[in-house]
Amino acid sequence: MKILVIIRQTPDTEAKIQANSTQNGIETSNIKWILNPFDEIAVEEAVQIKEKSASEVIILTVGSERSLEALRTALAMGGDSAIHITDDSFADMDSYALSKVIASKIKSIGDVDLILSGKKWIDEESGQVAIQIAEELGIPQATLATKIDLDEANKSVKVQSEIEGGQRIVELKLPALITCERGLNEPRYASLPGIMKAKKKPLEEVQMDSIDVGELGLTKESLGNAGSRLKVDSIEIPVIKRTLTILKGGKSDMVQADEVKKASEELARLLREEAKII
Amino acid sequence: MGEIWVLVDTSQGVIRNVTYEVLTAARKLKEKNGATIAAVYVGDEAGSIEEDLSKYGAEKIYKIENPTLKDFNASAHAHALAETIKKHNPDIILAGNTLQNQDFLPRVASRTSSGLSFDAIDIDINSSSTLQVKRYRYSGKSISTISYHDVKPMIATLRPNAFKPVENQTSAEVINESIDVPAENNMKVLETKIIPKERPELTEADKIVSGGRGMANGDNFKLIFDIADSIGAAAGASRAAVDSGFVPYEMQVGQTGKVVSPNLYVAVGISGSVQHYAGMGSSTIIVAINKDPDAPIFQKCDYGICGDLFEVIPALTEEFKNLS
Ligand SMILES: Cc1cc2nc3c(=O)[nH]c(=O)nc-3n(C[C@H](O)[C@H](O)[C@H](O)COP(=O)(O)OP(=O)(O)OC[C@H]3O[C@@H](n4cnc5c(N)ncnc54)[C@H](O)[C@@H]3O)c2cc1C
Ligand SMILES: Nc1ncnc2c1ncn2[C@@H]1O[C@H](COP(=O)(O)O)[C@@H](O)[C@H]1O
Numbered sequence: 001m002k003i004l005v006i007i008r009q010t011p012d013t014e015a016k017i018q019a020n021s022t023q024n025g026i027e028t029s030n031i032k033w034i035l036n037p038f039d040e041i042a043v044e045e046a047v048q049i050k051e052k053s054a055s056e057v058i059i060l061t062v063g064s065e066r067s068l069e070a071l072r073t074a075l076a077m078g079g080d081s082a083i084h085i086t087d088d089s090f091a092d093m094d095s096y097a098l099s100k101v102i103a104s105k106i107k108s109i110g111d112v113d114l115i116l117s118g119k120k121w122i123d124e125e126s127g128q129v130a131i132q133i134a135e136e137l138g139i140p141q142a143t144l145a146t147k148i149d150l151d152e153a154n155k156s157v158k159v160q161s162e163i164e165g166g167q168r169i170v171e172l173k174l175p176a177l178i179t180c181e182r183g184l185n186e187p188r189y190a191s192l193p194g195i196m197k198a199k200k201k202p203l204e205e206v207q208m209d210s211i212d213v214g215e216l217g218l219t220k221e222s223l224g225n226a227g228s229r230l231k232v233d234s235i236e237i238p239v240i241k242r243t244l245t246i247l248k249g250g251k252s253d254m255v256q257a258d259e260v261k262k263a264s265e266e267l268a269r270l271l272r273e274e275a276k277i278i
Numbered sequence: 279m280g281e282i283w284v285l286v287d288t289s290q291g292v293i294r295n296v297t298y299e300v301l302t303a304a305r306k307l308k309e310k311n312g313a314t315i316a317a318v319y320v321g322d323e324a325g326s327i328e329e330d331l332s333k334y335g336a337e338k339i340y341k342i343e344n345p346t347l348k349d350f351n352a353s354a355h356a357h358a359l360a361e362t363i364k365k366h367n368p369d370i371i372l373a374g375n376t377l378q379n380q381d382f383l384p385r386v387a388s389r390t391s392s393g394l395s396f397d398a399i400d401i402d403i404n405s406s407s408t409l410q411v412k413r414y415r416y417s418g419k420s421i422s423t424i425s426y427h428d429v430k431p432m433i434a435t436l437r438p439n440a441f442k443p444v445e446n447q448t449s450a451e452v453i454n455e456s457i458d459v460p461a462e463n464n465m466k467v468l469e470t471k472i473i474p475k476e477r478p479e480l481t482e483a484d485k486i487v488s489g490g491r492g493m494a495n496g497d498n499f500k501l502i503f504d505i506a507d508s509i510g511a512a513a514g515a516s517r518a519a520v521d522s523g524f525v526p527y528e529m530q531v532g533q534t535g536k537v538v539s540p541n542l543y544v545a546v547g548i549s550g551s552v553q554h555y556a557g558m559g560s561s562t563i564i565v566a567i568n569k570d571p572d573a574p575i576f577q578k579c580d581y582g583i584c585g586d587l588f589e590v591i592p593a594l595t596e597e598f599k600n601l602s
Binding site for chain 2: 011013019026094095126131134141144162166169229233234235236237240243246247260261268272
């Protein structure tokens with residue numbers, strides 16, 4: 001089995017987000033970057049499959065120099081090799097172009113049986129890239145997987161997914177693409193020996209310039225922000241304006257048992273009369 | 279001006295509320311550019327949906343029906359919709375941000391070489407009828423305004439609850455689209471389990487009560503369910519409550535759980551971490567029940583009671599019951 005995991009780097013979930021000077025992106029200078037949490041789940045699943053059967057796990061990302069770190073994390077978790085498509089020259093590609101570029105690379109790798117991705121990139125939450133890769137490759141998909149059962153002999157995979165109001169189980173013929181949801185597994189931490197080993201694992205660097213985008217029905221101009229189908233006009237940071245009515249004398253005082261009824265009465269009244277919500 | 283399409287979402291044969299919200303949002307665009315609003319059903323059997331859709335301003339209804347579309351399959355659904363798009367060339371397509379739409383619309387966008395964005399909280403068009411959407415990015419930490427450029431159709435899904443459905447009676451013309459849908463043989467649905475819900479769906483709920491690590495164990499969540507039921511709310515949880523095994527992952531609210539925006543969000547025994555807040559910070563009214571006066575949630579809520587949840591929640595449940 002050849003398993004490909006597509007990953008992306010993302011700002012740490014704790015990061016404070018601020019608009020950049022042109023107000024159409026975020027200030028990235030003080031941000032700590034991590035492997036997208038849902039992609040971690042995808043890497044973990046691939047490594048678990050590898051541990052059960054002889055499989056090869058390839059990690060792929062399209063991103064700037066900085067995203068090498070995310071690749072190294074995935075290798076330290078147990079990936080075998082990595083492909084880094086650097087896009088410094090074409091920053092801000094939209095998902096349409098991105099999926100075409102990744103799909104073409106996957107075709108050139110050849111014989112990939114299973115593609116795993118996160119359910120979404122928690123940064124932009126476009127939620128489209130992986131599915132559009134499946135479309136480009138003409139293969140089936142299952143999204144939001146919470147359980148994956150491979151049947152190597154039959155070249156198929158059973159996937160349990162969340163759907164509206166419940167869940168379902170589908171069977172896909174390989175090759176197939178699966179997006180991973182929390183609950184599928186608990187991603188491991190990269191161990192120290194894992195991190196050491198990762199440094200020696202094969203890493204292929206692909207310059208975006210070397211990809212013949214014309215063949216993909218794209219032009220160089222269509223790749224960057226300028227050619228994007230969707231452009232960010234502006235970014236605002238929502239200001240929290242909350243009334244902060246904390247019952248029982250503000251922050252410092254906890255309601256005593258005998259005051260609970262009064263506080264509850266008052267809260268119910270505020271919700272009805274002031275907030276008009278119940 | 280051409281057509282704005284609104285995809286019809288159904289759940290066991292009944293049109294979901296979000297469809298009426300999207301129809302209402304579409305009217306906002308129509309007022310500016312005079313487009314025709316068409317509701318579009320893709321599935322195996324639409325049933326009699328005309329009356330309900332006409333009530334919310336659909337002027338046309340396209341029914342794309344085919345038995346092959348019975349079990350939802352992203353490729354087959356995308357095929358059916360993409361072919362109909364190519365035939366009628368709508369300018370704009372709007373839909374609810376449901377799991378199913380998130381699953382197949384990216385394929386539609388690829389097939390029709392169009393532009394797609396998910397989960398808009400507001401939409402507008404400029405003078406040249408270009409669609410503009412506002413959506414959260416970085417999990418609620420920022421709002422981006424995004425414009426479409428030289429693409430057609432412009433496709434967007436709208437976050438449930440972002441628009442209030444308003445009736446506007448029309449009489450819709452029904453157009454039956456017969457379309458060949460090739461059977462997909464590389465994907466088979468083995469089992470579909472709709473779990474009967476005692477409470478509203480988190481992502482669509484108007485009110486939510488969530489419990490956190492402060493609940494101490496799974497059994498205590500009965501308190502959350504009781505108070506939720508007293509006001510017809512959905513029940514949610516923090517990641518700490520999920521990771522401790524109190525409740526299943528489906529209930530998790532936050533950056534790596536469900537992103538919700540109800541009118542009322544009650545956080546019980548939840549400290550208010552950045553990641554939790556990212557999933558519910560856009561709620562209209564936030565109420566916190568916590569025993570720690572320094573809990574971060576008290577810095578970003580509208581109302582709060584600083585007290586022991588095991589005393590406060592039963593008392594508050596009584597008050598809520600008295601009100602209704
Ligand atoms: C990558 C990443 C993603 C994450 N994604 C999410 C996410 O999607 N959603 C999410 O929720 N978290 C997420 N987290 C976890 C987050 O950082 C917090 O750990 C989590 O939200 C804490 O949950 P909590 O508030 O229930 O628990 P705690 O922070 O432990 O807070 C419990 C609160 O309960 C109060 N309490 C205790 N007993 C009582 C009582 N008897 N009466 C009243 N109050 C009481 C305490 O005062 C305390 O404030 C994520 C973390 C990471 C690193
Ligand atoms: N630049 C990229 N390189 C590789 N994989 C990506 C990239 N962007 C997104 N993905 C994958 O696609 C998933 C969904 O991302 P998105 O569609 O951006 O929400 C992510 O969780 C990744 O697994």
